[in-house]
Amino acid sequence: MKFITALVLWVALFTRGHTNSLDSCVGRCGYGTDSDFTCQCNPSCEKYGDCCSDYVQVCKSSSSCKNRCDETYNSQNECHCNSKCSQYNNCCEDYDQVCDVYVAGGGGGSVVSDADIKSISQVLFTLDSNKASASQLILEPQTLIPDSQTSAQTDHAPKPLFRYLDEGTLFSRPTYAALLAVLDNYRRMTGQTEAFTQQQLQEQEHFVRETMSNTEVGRELFAFLYTKGVYSSEEEFLQDLKMMWFGLYSRSNGQLDSSGFEHIFAGEVKGGKVSGFHNWIQFYLLEKRGQLNYYSHSFNGPWTSYPDVLGMQFNWDGYYKQVGSAVIGCSPEFDFALYSLCYITRPGKMCRLSLGGKELRIQTYTWDKTTYGDGKKYIGSAFPATP
Structure with a gap:
């Protein structure tokens, strides 16, 4: 009995002496x-x-x-x-x-840092030779309102946002023409199935190849992603862009009614409001036709030439957009490249770019309900974030 008592006491003392190692984070x-x-x-x-x-x-x-x-x-x-x-x-x-x-590109890819993204975006900015010049595009932003007033649906702009655009020069360029051919292929109401003709499918294919294979901007983006191990060939790159941007999924009623391209470039209407819509050329076309009424802007980027960034309030044929941000005056290939870069390297995150030495932040979202090849996620949305 004395031996057992002594043993219990010894264990207790031993445990007390070693409690710190069990209750401490040292090492x-x-x-x-x-x-x-x-x-x-x-x-x-x-x-x-x-x-x-x-x-x-x-x-x-x-x-x-x-x-x-x-x-x-x-x-x-x-x-x-x-x-x-x-x-x-x-x-x-x-x-x-x-x-x-x-780690872009899954297990076979390599780490893409914020510094990498800022560096390549600055290169893309420099290479965008098809952007609008100050003489080709003139805006009238008019009233700047605070964030607290963006939901008021008050028209503070008696004039259109676009005073002048040199359509003859810009729209005759191959990438602009390719974008125009695709923009009119969509039904804006969610819940209505998108059904494409063979010609429309070819227009999608042509847009991807024209912007990414036939421009310095697109080729530079591929070279960057190739060196990072994200893609092993240009064909793999182009096919993945086609799927992530144009692959259909359902935003309403189980219908194949939406895609990343439709949401971001063409714009949609869901729940009585404008959803997506972050492309300046689509804005110009609808405003020119009298289908869109510009109300105001809630932020303006620091750039003094194009591309610039605006956060706009507008009414699209009876449906309101509280903040429709867009990169203004850039070429279609630049717009497509920036969003693709951010989605591929920062899916579902904030992506920080450098344009002309100034930071632009783009927020991306993944579509998590359905996937395409190898479990990859479609683009849910991407847009310039408020500065």
């Missing part, structure tokens, strides 16, 4: 969940409430994203390391390096 930061420990030291422990008492002190720096990627938002933190910090401009300085990288 354990970043470990996965381990049931041998009484508390955890991984990024998920805050979610499940089982962090060791010294987790924050040992594993997390208030100014770094180390061991903090995708953490739950905490207003007490001086900077943040989750997917929304880019949107709110409160990321820690090392967020890009530690957290915000995406």
Whole structure:
């Protein structure tokens, strides 16, 4: 009996002496969940409430994203390391390096950093020789309203947004002509099945090839993605663009009524409101026909030449758009390339570009309900985010 009592006391003292190793994060930061420990030291422990008492002190720096990627938002933190910090401009300085990288192209791809994206977008900006010049496109933005007034549906613009466009020059260029041929192939109401003729399918194919194979912008985008291991050939690149942009899916009533291209370039109407619609040429065409009434703009990009960025309020033949942002004055190949770059490298995230040395942020969304080859996701949306 004395022996057993002594043994119990010894175990108790031994355990007490080693409690710190079980309840501490020293040497354990970043470990996965381990049931041998009484508390955890991984990024998920805050979610499940089982962090060791010294987790924050040992594993997390208030100014770094180390061991903090995708953490739950905490207003007490001086900077943040989750997917929304880019949107709110409160990321820690090392967020890009530690957290915000995406392995483009799946397992066979390579990491594409924010610095890579800014570098290639600046190159694309320089190569956009088909953009409109100041003499070819003249705008009248008129009234700038605050964000708080964008839902008021008040017409503050007595004049059209587009005062002048040199259609004869711009629309005769191959990529503009290819875009015009595709834009009129859609039914804007969701819930109505899209059915394409053979000619319309050929127009889709022609648009992808004309913009991406026959322009410096498109060839440069492919070269970038090829060197990153995203695509192994130009044909694979073109086929994937065709599927992600033009592949049909259902936004309403189970009908194949939508695609990334229709939503972003042509625009749709869903639930009594304009949905998508982020292309300046479609805006110009509808305004010229008297089918679109420009009301105001809520933001204007910092660029003094084209391309520029506007966030517009307008009424499309009885349906209102609260903020329809678009890159204005760029060529069709540039518009298509920017959105494709951001969707391929930052699907469902904020994508930060550099145009003429100034930052442009594009938000992308994936369509998660259906997929195409190898489980890839169609484009849900992409648009310039409010500066």
